[in-house]
Amino acid sequence: DGQILVMHDVLGVTHGRTPRFVKNFMADAHSIQGAFEQYHEAVKTRTFPALEHCF
Numbered sequence: 001d002g003q004i005l006v007m008h009d010v011l012g013v014t015h016g017r018t019p020r021f022v023k024n025f026m027a028d029a030h031s032i033q034g035a036f037e038q039y040h041e042a043v044k045t046r047t048f049p050a051l052e053h054c055f
Helices: 007-011 032-044
Strands: none
Touching: 007 032
């Protein structure tokens, strides 16, 4: 079980209003690969999605 995000949401390159379920993993990463590694780890360890990313 996990959260499915579009690549643009993971990298924080969406335009307009950011949906509640989105977390910008690129904000704390130094590369695109790092952002996806953080996303993978967060889903694997069940720290994402957190309550603030749910409806």
